[in-house]
Amino acid sequence: MCADKTILIAGTYDTKDDELTYLADCIRAQGGGVLSMDVSVLGDPKAPTDVSKHDVAEAGGSSIQAAIDSGDENIAMQIMARGAAAKALELYRAGRIDGVVVLGGTMGTDLALDLCAALPLGVPKYVVSTVSFSAMLPPERLAADIQMILWAGGLYGLNSVCKSSLSQAAGAVLGAARAVEPSKRDRPLIGMTSFGKTILRYMVTLKPALEDRGYEVAVFHATGMGGRAFESLAAEGAFACVMDFATQEVGNHLMGSGISAGADRLTNAGAAGIPQMVAPACYDLVDLIGWQPLPERLSDRPAHAHNRLLTSVVLNQDERREVAQVMAAKLSDAKAPVAFFLPTGGCNEWDRPGAPLHDADGLAAFCDEMRRACPANVTLEELACHINDAQFSARVLALFDDWVAQGLIPRGAV
Known part of the structure; x- marks a missing residue:
């Protein structure tokens, strides 16, 4: 046989x-x-x-x-x-x-x-x-x-x-x-990072809108292994564009969390010459393994137990500034256009005014540091809205269409 x-x-x-x-x-x-x-x-x-x-x-x-x-x-x-x-x-x-x-x-x-x-x-x-x-x-x-x-x-x-x-x-x-079904790649592929709809919602608007434009959209759950898959495909040059909006794994790795996508998170798309749209969703949190005790240095922080597997702890102002510096440094070597969207109204659903993990001063500290550290090759776009607001998704789509018109992103297979 x-x-x-x-x-x-x-x-x-x-x-x-x-x-x-x-x-x-x-x-x-x-x-x-x-x-x-x-x-x-x-x-x-x-x-x-x-x-x-x-x-x-x-x-x-x-x-x-x-x-x-x-x-x-x-x-x-x-x-x-x-x-x-x-x-x-x-x-x-x-x-x-x-x-x-x-x-x-x-x-x-x-x-x-x-x-x-x-x-x-x-x-x-x-x-x-x-x-x-x-x-x-x-x-x-x-x-x-x-x-x-x-x-x-x-x-x-x-x-x-x-x-x-x-x-x-x-x-x-x-x-x-x-x-196994081999990837067809009959439409340009967009790689997007996010979390569940309870905390981030932009993908609900963006995915169908991009599909209507003739693109395939893969949304990666940015909880360590999802980020690894995203980075692996980026390194292969599989994406026509990335919408890397849930970059929390950068802070996780920086803070020594076991929920890490590795040291190369936020680098492979840039190295492969893939246009990047980046945002700091959940930058203010570090994810920790929920069934382990919190590290002593974080035990007095506000925290959210998402389930028995994962707990998110709020970062202080100095740590948020450090996250901004690391993100900026990682993007500085990109070989293709990078747009960094900075929603000044908050970057996850728990970070709205009145929400349990909201910290206006911490958000202001991150925004200030991002303005200061943003490298010359990155276009910083401040948006006077929350990351889950319609204004955020509308601006993402507008820039995406502009990049397609400029030939930076291949046209979709409509």
């Missing part, structure tokens, strides 16, 4: 040959194809793999001997991680693989995160790990569409417990490769 989809299986075949072979057998039993990649350093697999450990090390700009000679398992596995990421991307671009599954403990998982991050959004990525969902895994290293399953009872050798995880992974990655 001819395999319809081919899955890359990566792991240390010197120590986990039986488990990786079982995984391959499960995929083949379902009619899928397998391409094997060995990321071992010291030992060898029982039988040759399609991509040898020597191929992997060379793709990482080094060699197996150099990894061995380093005398350090961390250095050695980072050589293999670089090579595995480069080799996986090469195989995908050549049309030889349709998805990937990686197996490992902490060492293999460390490598798996790099490998998965190298592949574009939409390529099925499955990690079977003894540390799946662990706090050891920083959000900024997780590919936006990575899938994980705990490798329960699988640290050493096959058994009925770990076979359950491995067989599920085999079915999941092959099923995903068969079911």
